[in-house]
Amino acid sequence: MGALSSFQNIFRVPELKNRIVFTLALLTVYRVGGHIPTPGINGEELSKFLAEKGGAIMGFFDMFSGGALSRVTIFALGIMPYISASIIFQLLTVVIPAIGKLAKEGEAGRKKITRYTRYGTVVISAIQSFGIAVGLESMAEGAFIQNPGWSFRLLTMITLTSGTAFIMWLGEQITERGIGNGISLIIFAGIVAGFPNAVVSTFSLIQAGTLSIFFVLFLIVMMVAIVGVIIFMERGQRKIPVQYAKRLVGRKVYGGQSTHLPLKINTAGVIPPIFASSIIMFPATIAGFIAIPWVQGIAKQLSPGTILYTTLYVGMIFFFAFFYTAIVFNPVDIADNLKKYGGYIPGIRPGQKTSEYIYRVLSRLTFVGAVYLAVVCIIPEILIRRFNVPFYFGGTSLLIVVGVALDTVSQMESHLLTRSYEGFLKKGRVKGRRG
Numbered sequence: 001m002g003a004l005s006s007f008q009n010i011f012r013v014p015e016l017k018n019r020i021v022f023t024l025a026l027l028t029v030y031r032v033g034g035h036i037p038t039p040g041i042n043g044e045e046l047s048k049f050l051a052e053k054g055g056a057i058m059g060f061f062d063m064f065s066g067g068a069l070s071r072v073t074i075f076a077l078g079i080m081p082y083i084s085a086s087i088i089f090q091l092l093t094v095v096i097p098a099i100g101k102l103a104k105e106g107e108a109g110r111k112k113i114t115r116y117t118r119y120g121t122v123v124i125s126a127i128q129s130f131g132i133a134v135g136l137e138s139m140a141e142g143a144f145i146q147n148p149g150w151s152f153r154l155l156t157m158i159t160l161t162s163g164t165a166f167i168m169w170l171g172e173q174i175t176e177r178g179i180g181n182g183i184s185l186i187i188f189a190g191i192v193a194g195f196p197n198a199v200v201s202t203f204s205l206i207q208a209g210t211l212s213i214f215f216v217l218f219l220i221v222m223m224v225a226i227v228g229v230i231i232f233m234e235r236g237q238r239k240i241p242v243q244y245a246k247r248l249v250g251r252k253v254y255g256g257q258s259t260h261l262p263l264k265i266n267t268a269g270v271i272p273p274i275f276a277s278s279i280i281m282f283p284a285t286i287a288g289f290i291a292i293p294w295v296q297g298i299a300k301q302l303s304p305g306t307i308l309y310t311t312l313y314v315g316m317i318f319f320f321a322f323f324y325t326a327i328v329f330n331p332v333d334i335a336d337n338l339k340k341y342g343g344y345i346p347g348i349r350p351g352q353k354t355s356e357y358i359y360r361v362l363s364r365l366t367f368v369g370a371v372y373l374a375v376v377c378i379i380p381e382i383l384i385r386r387f388n389v390p391f392y393f394g395g396t397s398l399l400i401v402v403g404v405a406l407d408t409v410s411q412m413e414s415h416l417l418t419r420s421y422e423g424f425l426k427k428g429r430v431k432g433r434r435g
Contacts, residue, residue, distance in 0.1 A: 009416055016179070016415040023178030026170050027189050033166070034075045034193075038159050040146045041072050041136065072132070074163040077125055079186050082168045083278045085120035089113055090327060121168055122161060129160035179415075180408035187274065188404040191397045223398060226376060230402045233372050236265040238365055240358070245342045261334070261345075263362055266369035268324040270403040273377050273396050275324075276316035280309065310382075314374045321370035322363075331358040373399070 011017050069076045093100045093113075102109035133156035137148045145152060167186060174182030205211040239260040301308045335355035337343075344350045348357045377396045 010412065013415060016412065019177065019179045019415075020412075023174050023180065023185065026174050026178065026182075027185065030075070030167060030170055030186055030189060031193060033163065034073055034190075035071075036074045038072050038074055038076065039155055040152050041156075072136070074159055075167060076132070077128055077160050077164045078190060079164070079167050079171060079183055080278050081124040081128060081164050082117070082121045082171070082183065083274060084124050085117045087275050087278065088120060089117050090323075093327070118165075118168065122165060125161040125164040126157055129157045132160065133157060179411055180404070184270070184400075184404045184407065188401060191401055226398050227402055229372075230376060230399055231406065233265055233369070234269070234403060234406055238263045238265070238361060240361065241346055242338065242343050243346055245344070261358070263329075263358075263365055264369075265365050266321075266372060267329055267362075267366065268321045268369070268373075269407070270400045271324050272317045272320035272370070272373055273399060275320045276313050277396065279316060280312055310378060314378060317374050317377065318370045321373060322366055325362065325366045329362060331355040331362060334358055 010020065069078065089099065093103045099113070102112050105112075130153060133153040136156075137145055137152070171182030171186050174180065174185055176182075178185075202211065202216060206213055206216060239262055242259050242261050244257055244259070332355045335351060335358060338345075338354060339350040345354055345357060348354050376399050
């Protein structure tokens with residue numbers, strides 16, 4: 001009853017209700033757009049062909065676009081070009097001092113970087129859509145193309161690039177006027193959209209005797225266990241005790257209280273697996289379209305389940321876990337702020353020693369978080385590949401779905417609590433990726 005009353009409270013807060021309705025409306029627009037075909041392409045025949053020939057690469061990447069890539073609809077590229085552009089500019093903030101300076105200029109600098117990211121998204125989308133157009137012409141001798149040539153290539157480039165730009169706009173509108181992170185919710189919607197078909201196909205295989213009911217029950221138990229581990233780790237944090245010294249200002253005494261500095265085990269959230277997937281999978285997908293033996297060999301080696309793919313994927317998860325944590329959490333700034341306001345960690349000298357201590361603790365936590373991300377993303381996928389599960393819903397997708405759901409529920413609860421309504425849990429707040 002407590003959880004039910006909490007959900008009823010959502011509709012008693014007009015702003016929260018409007019934000020949720022707005023978010024659902026834009027996600028509906030995104031799903032409708034995922035079924036609008038690109039002009040000049042026989043989408044149904046192409047989808048059947050890719051289902052047979054695309055292999056694990058197509059199944060993995062198509063999961064993020066909600067099936068739009070295999071049908072080559074106007075949203076075929078999905079939001080991945082925007083993520084790729086975001087990766088590039090976040091790396092450039094470290095490499096190029098001018099961009100790094102922009103990142104430190106607050107809201108004005110952030111707006112400039114966002115504008116540059118949009119331009120980069122358009123460029124990446126144009127390049128990738130041109131590659132898809134050329135690849136479609138070369139596949140099955142252009143059997144899926146009505147009028148091959150430069151007119152088809154340009155039309156495909158314009159259509160797919162415009163589709164990605166529109167998705168990017170939808171994501172930004174959800175973030176600004178809806179609830180949750182718009183880009184993450186779009187990826188979430190694409191993954192969840194494929195779940196009903198997976199359930200239907202699984203039941204069909206059970207009826208046909210291809211799959212054992214006991215094996216399906218094992219998969220369900222494994223998914224529930226993974227979801228539990230994800231929730232536990234995403235909410236886990238290390239609390240560093242902080243003491244504030246007493247200060248006499250006039251006749252009043254300030255400070256003297258004890259508090260703590262919360263450090264999350266997984267500060268980067270679902271960013272590392274999303275970024276790693278974006279970098280590995282799209283070049284592999286484009287390579288799969290090109291009918292050249294050595295290029296096809298590269299595409300096969302980059303398929304999920306291969307040693308090369310697993311090694312690159314785990315390595316990139318570790319890299320982006322540390323990289324993203326370093327961007328969003330600066331131990332030097334934290335130590336300076338503590339010293340400025342009279343705070344200190346018991347047993348640690350203020351200033352440089354404090355920053356070194358926080359950095360050491362944060363590095364250990366980030367390593368544990370990276371190991372957790374790698375295990376959750378890789379182990380279920382290896383099991384699924386080994387036992388030939390007929391759908392793709394591995395650890396990466398579960399991590400993204402649960403992480404985004406926690407983040408969104410956390411924001412909804414914050415709206416409820418600020419208006420004196422009870423949250424979803426009586427004993428404590430639901431913490432998303434940002435705590």
